[in-house]
Amino acid sequence: MPNRKVRRSQAAARTRLLTPEVETRLVEASRAGLAVDLAAVNAGISRATFLRWMAYGRTEAVDRAAGNDPDPDLDHFVEFFEKVERARASAALSAALDIRRASRGGIVTTHRKFDPHSGKVLEETITTPPDWRAAAWYLERQHRKQYGKEDHLEVELTGAAGGPVAVENTGPSADLATRLAETLHALQYPDDDQDQDVPGTE
Numbered sequence: 001m002p003n004r005k006v007r008r009s010q011a012a013a014r015t016r017l018l019t020p021e022v023e024t025r026l027v028e029a030s031r032a033g034l035a036v037d038l039a040a041v042n043a044g045i046s047r048a049t050f051l052r053w054m055a056y057g058r059t060e061a062v063d064r065a066a067g068n069d070p071d072p073d074l075d076h077f078v079e080f081f082e083k084v085e086r087a088r089a090s091a092a093l094s095a096a097l098d099i100r101r102a103s104r105g106g107i108v109t110t111h112r113k114f115d116p117h118s119g120k121v122l123e124e125t126i127t128t129p130p131d132w133r134a135a136a137w138y139l140e141r142q143h144r145k146q147y148g149k150e151d152h153l154e155v156e157l158t159g160a161a162g163g164p165v166a167v168e169n170t171g172p173s174a175d176l177a178t179r180l181a182e183t184l185h186a187l188q189y190p191d192d193d194q195d196q197d198v199p200g201t202e
Contacts, residue, residue, distance in 0.1 A: 015076050017045070018053060023080055026050065031087035033095060057081025099138045105130035 022043045029039035040050040057077035064070050064078070101107055110126035139147040 015073075017049070018076060018080060023083070026080075027083045027087045030084050031090050033091040053077055054081055054084060096138065096142075099134050102128070102131050103133075103135035103138070 022045060025043035026039055026045075029042045034042065036050055037047050040047045043050070056074055057079070058081050060071060060074040060078050061081060105128050107128040108125055109128060136147075140149060
């Protein structure tokens with residue numbers, strides 16, 4: 001049997017705050033796709049409380065799945081956690097379907113019909129054109145490994161004339177900062193260390 005994690009029975013005292021009304025508000029907000037902060041505000045609780053309740057339910061659900069004995073005091077939190085997770089999955093599915101529809105185009109925006117006698121336009125159907133950017137957006141986020149953008153920031157630290165960063169001895173961390181500066185210089189300009197003295201060491 002796997003080791004049981006520390007019980008969170010103290011959560012039982014807080015179950016009274018998770019009323020049916022609060023639970024419904026949180027689940028509905030999650031199904032609508034609201035962020036944690038906004039879902040909490042909608043239910044009249046703090047973000048920390050929402051996350052704490054979810055943590056109680058998640059931890060207990062994982063423990064139960066691992067074969068540990070259930071803690072009856074946490075039943076409510078497990079049910080709450082599972083409801084919120086299903087609601088979030090529903091919101092993600094709805095958003096994914098909207099993105100796919102936008103990528104294919106054909107979303108009806110206007111209906112018009114023609115008068116058969118006069119030929120005048122009474123109503124016609126106008127649809128959106130396909131938008132490849134919606135499909136690209138979906139792939140970048142859903143399949144990051146294959147299609148995600150590799151955004152990164154390169155930072156280069158150099159001192160005057162491309163030398164090491166000048167560091168003053170200002171405290172206990174000064175030696176560490178000096179070593180870091182010298183290491184950066186050695187990595188960036190390996191030939192300098194072989195052909196000339198490092199400035200300031202003479």
